[in-house]
Structure formats: structure tokens, C-alpha cells
Amino acid sequence: MLGRTLREVSAALKQGQITPTELCQKCLSLIKKTKFLNAYITVSEEVALKQAEESEKRYKKGHSLGDLDGIPVAIKDNFSTSGIETTCASNMLKGYVPPYNATVVQKLLDQGALLIGKTNLDEFAMGALGSDTGGSTRNPAANCGVVGLKPSYGLVSRHGLIPLVNSMDVPGILTRCVDDAAIVLGILAGHDPKDSTSVQDPVKPFMLPNLTDLSKLCIGIPKEYLVPELSSEVQSLWFKAANLFESGGAKVIEVSLPHTSYSIVCYQVLCTSEVASNMARFDGLEYGYRCDIDVSTEAMYAATRREGFNDVVKGRILAGNFFLLKEIASSECPYGPLRPRVANRTAVYWTCIL
Missing domain, CATH: 3.90.1300.10 (Amidase signature (AS) domain)
Structure with missing residues (x-):
């Protein structure tokens, strides 16, 4: 069963x-x-x-x-x-x-x-x-x-x-x-008032047809995906699937996605940046793990995150903060050349682009 x-x-x-x-x-x-x-x-x-x-x-x-x-x-x-x-x-x-x-x-x-x-x-x-x-x-x-x-x-x-x-x-x-x-x-599937990013339009039921006419279907295989690292087993199954579609009447062609090589880099920048932002909520103050150190709020906060996260998470947080904290000159600041002082130190302007 x-x-x-x-x-x-x-x-x-x-x-x-x-x-x-x-x-x-x-x-x-x-x-x-x-x-x-x-x-x-x-x-x-x-x-x-x-x-x-x-x-x-x-x-x-x-x-x-x-x-x-x-x-x-x-x-x-x-x-x-x-x-x-x-x-x-x-x-x-x-x-x-x-x-x-x-x-x-x-x-x-x-x-x-x-x-x-x-x-x-x-x-x-x-x-x-x-x-x-x-x-x-x-x-x-x-x-x-x-x-x-x-x-x-x-x-x-x-x-x-x-x-x-x-x-x-x-x-x-x-x-x-x-x-x-x-x-x-x-x-x-469907709209959820608790999620502002969910679709607004009504969603139709997903029904798979018993018989499918493939004659009007055109399938593109990106040539950039046929990399040397691709295993022979996966490549064989890939071509087998392509031949299956062709025998069913579909048209299979080679296409190019020239920016494929940049996708992982873009993903890493966006991913780690948002990870750094999202992980900031876990500080031991409201919910989740909290360490026993009570010397100060700052010490408790740091120790909680040090003990609560593993090395992979901490590594992504560090990478994300590196990408987020880009110093810019005061002349480039959209708020003008103001340079306020905080605790007798000149504040530094940073951009945070997600």
C-alpha cells in the first residue's frame, strides 16, 4: 500500500x-x-x-x-x-x-x-x-x-x-x-490574506489530461546545461526524455541561455543578504534559545547567536552582511551631504540593496 x-x-x-x-x-x-x-x-x-x-x-x-x-x-x-x-x-x-x-x-x-x-x-x-x-x-x-x-x-x-x-x-x-x-x-494553491505576496486572482483546479497532443509543443534544451561535469547517466536519461518527446510529435530544439553562468553568483549574493536580514530576529530576547549570560544585553545577544547557530548559518550571515554593508561617499547619499555624529564618532552611510 x-x-x-x-x-x-x-x-x-x-x-x-x-x-x-x-x-x-x-x-x-x-x-x-x-x-x-x-x-x-x-x-x-x-x-x-x-x-x-x-x-x-x-x-x-x-x-x-x-x-x-x-x-x-x-x-x-x-x-x-x-x-x-x-x-x-x-x-x-x-x-x-x-x-x-x-x-x-x-x-x-x-x-x-x-x-x-x-x-x-x-x-x-x-x-x-x-x-x-x-x-x-x-x-x-x-x-x-x-x-x-x-x-x-x-x-x-x-x-x-x-x-x-x-x-x-x-x-x-x-x-x-x-x-x-x-x-x-x-x-x-490560491490567495491567502495572511501573505501579501500570494496571487490575487482565482486559481483554477489542476487537472492532468489523459491524452496529450504534443504536436504543438516545442521544447528547448539549453546548450549551457550540457557541461562536462554532467554525469553520463543523467545525460543519457536527458536525451532519452528528449527522444521520447520527439517520438510523441513534439519539436525539440537547442536554445541558448547565455547568462546561465552568472546565476549562481547572483543567487549567492541575494540569498546570503536576505539570510543575514532574516536571522537578525533570533536574538534570544523574544523567543527561541537564550544563553545563560546576563552580564549585559549585548553579551547575551552575542552569546545566544554564537551558541544557537551552527557554522554554516553563521558563515552565510557573515557573507550576507559583507554584501549588505557597502560604504558610499556622502556625496552619493540620497539624503544629502549630512554627516551626523553618534557617540562622538562620524556616522558612516551604508547602502542595503535587496
């Missing part, structure tokens, strides 16, 4: 071939057997089984909430979950329990999904899966043989997603097949 698609499992639940509780127990059993993978930070067994019990009651009454009713889901541990610890895999947020659900989490629960746990990630999602900033859904999906989808920015609400890079963060979807991804996207 665990190897089937979402639509197949949903049909099995509706037909009574398996109950939500049995399905949930199978998933929990697999999690326990593969504990050595450290795939989960928190396993919410009691919560999931209680949700499964409620789902079972709905099925018996014929009041299923939809295709996700009784389906176990795992949430990356940087999405806020009410009553369940949300740590971002960081000592900085150890023990933090949000008082609310992220919008995407609430939408899944409203459809009857079973929250079996919070999955692991690199600290504050600086290279992980479940949300996608620079490939954190698509890359692991490619390595694991599943479908990884990063929706268009704004299509899915970011409310409740603890930010890494606001301008790039997108809740991602990992499923067994494309059809499953379309089902989940149809549930998650």
Missing part, C-alpha cells in the same frame, strides 16, 4: 480496502524501522492516530473530505505547526512550539490529511527538502526518483514558513508521481 500513488491509496480508503488507522500505523512502523536515517525530527504519533480515528469516522458516515482524507503527510520542520515543536533543525529554536499552523499545513489538515511528523533539514533550510529556495525540493527529488515541484512564486502561501530568503522561498511538494503533485498543488 505504501508504494501506491496518492490517487490509488485514496481509492483504497474509499472502497474500504484499508482504514486510515491501518495506513497510519504502516507509515509509523516504517518510520521506526528507518529511524537510523534521521529523516524525522519529530514524529507526532498520537496526533496522527487521533486524526486517523476522526478520518475513519468520516469514511464510515460517507462524509470524506476529499482525496487527502486519511492520507499521511510529513511536513518539513520549518513550517509552523500548532502544538507541535518547530525547530528548523536549529538549537536556536529548540523547544519552540508555534501557536498557529502555516497556511499550507492548515489546508492539508482541512482536507483530512494525517500529520505524522516533522522532517529533518539542514539548519534553517540552508539546503534541504520540503520548501524550495534554490532547489531544495527538486534536487533531492531527482536523487530519490520521485517528483519534486517548486510552484511559481506566489501561487502557494508562505505564511507560517519560517523564512530563509523571502524573495525565493516557496513551499514545495514531493510526491510519487506527477498526478499526485497536481492533486496537492490544487489544494494548496
Whole structure:
């Protein structure tokens, strides 16, 4: 049952071939057997089984909430979950329990999904899966043989997603097949008044056609992506996919994206700059980890961040501040040549461009 698609499992639940509780127990059993993978930070067994019990009651009454009713889901541990610890895999947020659900989490629960746990990630999602900033859904999906989808920015609400890079963060979807991804996207997509960057227009349901006419489809393969470092296995599969499209009637051509080589550099500047800005909120004053040093506020603040963040996070904060703190001459300052004095020292003008 665990190897089937979402639509197949949903049909099995509706037909009574398996109950939500049995399905949930199978998933929990697999999690326990593969504990050595450290795939989960928190396993919410009691919560999931209680949700499964409620789902079972709905099925018996014929009041299923939809295709996700009784389906176990795992949430990356940087999405806020009410009553369940949300740590971002960081000592900085150890023990933090949000008082609310992220919008995407609430939408899944409203459809009857079973929250079996919070999955692991690199600290504050600086290279992980479940949300996608620079490939954190698509890359692991490619390595694991599943479908990884990063929706268009704004299509899915970011409310409740603890930010890494606001301008790039997108809740991602990992499923067994494309059809499953379309089902989940149809549930998650849409405007959210709690997220001003979410789409304003109504979102139509995502339905995949059974038959697709490829004759009017033109597919471009960027020549810049065929780099020497590309493994022979990936390259072979790439060409196999291209030939599959051609045999189906599609036109496959070579295209050029000449600025591809600059993309990583641009990403690093924007990413680290926004990381530095976002990580500033973790100071030990309002929530999250707080050190025991009480000599002064400044000392507590510094020690909290030193002990709370790992080296990767601190490295990105330093890089981001380097990019953000660019000194400019007073003549270039948009506010004129004023040079105020702070603590008997001439203040320096800085630009902060995001």
C-alpha cells in the first residue's frame, strides 16, 4: 500500500480496502524501522492516530473530505505547526512550539490529511527538502526518483514558513508521481490574506489530461546545461526524455541561455543578504534559545547567536552582511551631504540593496 500513488491509496480508503488507522500505523512502523536515517525530527504519533480515528469516522458516515482524507503527510520542520515543536533543525529554536499552523499545513489538515511528523533539514533550510529556495525540493527529488515541484512564486502561501530568503522561498511538494503533485498543488494553491505576496486572482483546479497532443509543443534544451561535469547517466536519461518527446510529435530544439553562468553568483549574493536580514530576529530576547549570560544585553545577544547557530548559518550571515554593508561617499547619499555624529564618532552611510 505504501508504494501506491496518492490517487490509488485514496481509492483504497474509499472502497474500504484499508482504514486510515491501518495506513497510519504502516507509515509509523516504517518510520521506526528507518529511524537510523534521521529523516524525522519529530514524529507526532498520537496526533496522527487521533486524526486517523476522526478520518475513519468520516469514511464510515460517507462524509470524506476529499482525496487527502486519511492520507499521511510529513511536513518539513520549518513550517509552523500548532502544538507541535518547530525547530528548523536549529538549537536556536529548540523547544519552540508555534501557536498557529502555516497556511499550507492548515489546508492539508482541512482536507483530512494525517500529520505524522516533522522532517529533518539542514539548519534553517540552508539546503534541504520540503520548501524550495534554490532547489531544495527538486534536487533531492531527482536523487530519490520521485517528483519534486517548486510552484511559481506566489501561487502557494508562505505564511507560517519560517523564512530563509523571502524573495525565493516557496513551499514545495514531493510526491510519487506527477498526478499526485497536481492533486496537492490544487489544494494548496490560491490567495491567502495572511501573505501579501500570494496571487490575487482565482486559481483554477489542476487537472492532468489523459491524452496529450504534443504536436504543438516545442521544447528547448539549453546548450549551457550540457557541461562536462554532467554525469553520463543523467545525460543519457536527458536525451532519452528528449527522444521520447520527439517520438510523441513534439519539436525539440537547442536554445541558448547565455547568462546561465552568472546565476549562481547572483543567487549567492541575494540569498546570503536576505539570510543575514532574516536571522537578525533570533536574538534570544523574544523567543527561541537564550544563553545563560546576563552580564549585559549585548553579551547575551552575542552569546545566544554564537551558541544557537551552527557554522554554516553563521558563515552565510557573515557573507550576507559583507554584501549588505557597502560604504558610499556622502556625496552619493540620497539624503544629502549630512554627516551626523553618534557617540562622538562620524556616522558612516551604508547602502542595503535587496
